[in-house]
Amino acid sequence: MVTATHKQKEEHCPRAGAGTHCFSVDNLHAHYGGLCALRDISFDATCGRAIALVGGNGAGKTTLMKAIVGLVPSCTGTVRWRGEPVHKSTYEIAYLPQREDLDRDFPITVRGLVELGRYPLVGMLKRMRAEDEDAIERAMDMMGVRELRHRQIGALSGGQQQRVFIARALAQDAHVLLLDEPFAGLDQPSCDILADLLRKLAAQGSLVIASHHDMRTVEDIFDEMLLINKRMIAYGKPTDVLTEDNLEAAFG
Amino acid sequence: MMDVLEQVFGSGFGQRALLAAVMIGFLNGYLGGYVVIRRSALFAGALSHTIFPGIALGALIAGLNPVSALLGAGVTAMLVGLGATGVSASSRLDRDSALAILFTAAFGAGLIILRRLSTYVSLEDYLFGNILAVSNADLWFVFAAGGITLSILILLQRPLLIYLFSEVIARTQGIPVHLLAYLLAALIVLTMIISLQAVGAILTLGLLIAPASIMYLYVDSPRVILWGGGLLGTAVSVLCVIASYAFNTQTGPLIVVSLGLLFVLAYVCSPKYGLVFRIFKYYHMRQDPDA
Numbered sequence: 001m002v003t004a005t006h007k008q009k010e011e012h013c014p015r016a017g018a019g020t021h022c023f024s025v026d027n028l029h030a031h032y033g034g035l036c037a038l039r040d041i042s043f044d045a046t047c048g049r050a051i052a053l054v055g056g057n058g059a060g061k062t063t064l065m066k067a068i069v070g071l072v073p074s075c076t077g078t079v080r081w082r083g084e085p086v087h088k089s090t091y092e093i094a095y096l097p098q099r100e101d102l103d104r105d106f107p108i109t110v111r112g113l114v115e116l117g118r119y120p121l122v123g124m125l126k127r128m129r130a131e132d133e134d135a136i137e138r139a140m141d142m143m144g145v146r147e148l149r150h151r152q153i154g155a156l157s158g159g160q161q162q163r164v165f166i167a168r169a170l171a172q173d174a175h176v177l178l179l180d181e182p183f184a185g186l187d188q189p190s191c192d193i194l195a196d197l198l199r200k201l202a203a204q205g206s207l208v209i210a211s212h213h214d215m216r217t218v219e220d221i222f223d224e225m226l227l228i229n230k231r232m233i234a235y236g237k238p239t240d241v242l243t244e245d246n247l248e249a250a251f252g
Numbered sequence: 253m254m255d256v257l258e259q260v261f262g263s264g265f266g267q268r269a270l271l272a273a274v275m276i277g278f279l280n281g282y283l284g285g286y287v288v289i290r291r292s293a294l295f296a297g298a299l300s301h302t303i304f305p306g307i308a309l310g311a312l313i314a315g316l317n318p319v320s321a322l323l324g325a326g327v328t329a330m331l332v333g334l335g336a337t338g339v340s341a342s343s344r345l346d347r348d349s350a351l352a353i354l355f356t357a358a359f360g361a362g363l364i365i366l367r368r369l370s371t372y373v374s375l376e377d378y379l380f381g382n383i384l385a386v387s388n389a390d391l392w393f394v395f396a397a398g399g400i401t402l403s404i405l406i407l408l409q410r411p412l413l414i415y416l417f418s419e420v421i422a423r424t425q426g427i428p429v430h431l432l433a434y435l436l437a438a439l440i441v442l443t444m445i446i447s448l449q450a451v452g453a454i455l456t457l458g459l460l461i462a463p464a465s466i467m468y469l470y471v472d473s474p475r476v477i478l479w480g481g482g483l484l485g486t487a488v489s490v491l492c493v494i495a496s497y498a499f500n501t502q503t504g505p506l507i508v509v510s511l512g513l514l515f516v517l518a519y520v521c522s523p524k525y526g527l528v529f530r531i532f533k534y535y536h537m538r539q540d541p542d543a
Contacts, residue, residue, distance in 0.1 A: 071420065071424065091425065093424075094424065095421070102417070106416070106474075107468060107474060107477060108472065108474055109473065112473060113417070116410075116413060116417060119410040119411070120414075
């Protein structure tokens with residue numbers, strides 16, 4: 001765990017003026033044990049947008065997100081963030097696994113969990129600085145979980161847990177958020193709250209990429225839509241992507 | 253009572269036993285926090301069963317002494333731990349099944365070796381512990397190896413907590429999770445070897461798992477579980493050294509029995525997660541659903 005140069009980041013990527021930072025995936029291929037899980041994925045995006053990743057079961061949505069953050073060893077292609085190829089882990093790109101893959105009974109409070117996100121930036125033994133405390137508080141405010149700070153995460157509703165997990169990623173100064181099925185298992189009110197928050201994150205300069213199932217809400221929540229089925233089918237505004245031909249290619 | 257305290261604190265072996273209890277109790281309680289949060293007590297249990305055949309193997313090759321015990325236990329634990337991981341990665345069998353086969357086979361081999369050895373009596377100290385027989389050299393080993401182990405664990409607390417919460421998230425943050433997993437397993441084995449003097453190879457699992465499990469039933473902070481487990485481990489170990497002296501019983505069994513009783517107490521009476529409280533809450537909610 002290395003301490004990232006966090007000052008540098010502040011200078012080069014101010015959150016307020018974001019929207020100009022480019023994120024691009026170029027010709028990404030991923031294999032699992034000789035089987036081709038994904039091929040020919042290329043798209044460009046900028047900070048301040050929300051992108052829906054849509055595809056059937058086994059279309060490779062999780063694989064794509066994992067490949068972007070370097071969790072798929074046998075993948076080729078280039079992922080660029082702010083013009084630089086992403087070779088290894090960077091705190092600015094965060095991947096959040098599906099909620100059911102996380103330990104929801106982990107014995108920790110909301111505040112403690114959000115704090116975990118800050119550790120890689122602080123280092124192994126150093127005390128939290130004022131700016132670290134600020135980042136943690138900001139992340140909790142952003143996701144509206146400040147009042148839950150002393151609650152155990154196991155005692156929260158699914159929607160609250162999801163917001164706390166996203167707050168953890170925000171505390172690590174992530175600008176690109178890759179969310180795996182963030183709406184899965186949430187009731188309607190929780191979905192609405194989360195959708196608003198994702199919109200707000202994008203509006204404040206984050207790039208949100210989330211796998212999504214509900215075609216009725218894609219347009220409301222997301223600016224762009226990436227349709228895949230082991231390969232790239234279409235990418236663009238949801239209204240342009242949601243054609244019968246594309247859907248047939250993705251789900252047919 | 254004063255007599256007993258005077259005898260324990262006044263004698264060389266009493267003082268050595270108390271010092272050993274402080275270190276061994278804390279080390280086990282603290283490390284146990286990681287094992288309990290990770291829910292890998294079963295894995296630790298399997299490792300603990302490789303200590304005895306390791307000691308027997310070491311004794312067969314080089315005679316029964318601390319060095320042969322250390323090396324023998326280290327080698328068997330590594331063979332079983334790595335072997336099970338390797339088998340599960342390269343076949344359709346899961347790790348727990350492979351582990352169960354390998355550690356029972358190792359334990360059986362240890363029993364066969366034991367019959368061939370003529371040193372059964374002195375081996376008993378390794379099996380069940382005899383903290384009142386700690387020598388100066390033993391004490392140095394306990395503090396040196398225990399100090400190193402604790403330092404590593406405290407130093408790595410932050411990456412370890414991220415890893416325990418989610419291996420995937422830890423990997424995206426560049427934390428070498430495989431290295432951490434092997435390191436944790438190695439430190440568990442080392443801790444069990446350090447603890448042989450106090451509780452022996454058979455009971456060491458209890459001292460490792462119980463303090464943190466008791467804390468787990470009371471509190472929600474990983475840090476409090478770790479440090480609290482350490483303090484609880486120390487307190488129980490020290491008190492049991494004194495009590496075993498007073499009542500002339502073996503220390504190791506007394507430690508794990510005491511921890512067992514404290515665990516039952518926590519299970520029933522913990523204000524947050526205890527049985528009594530949960531039953532009370534259930535009836536309260538049934539009578540007054542709006543509360």
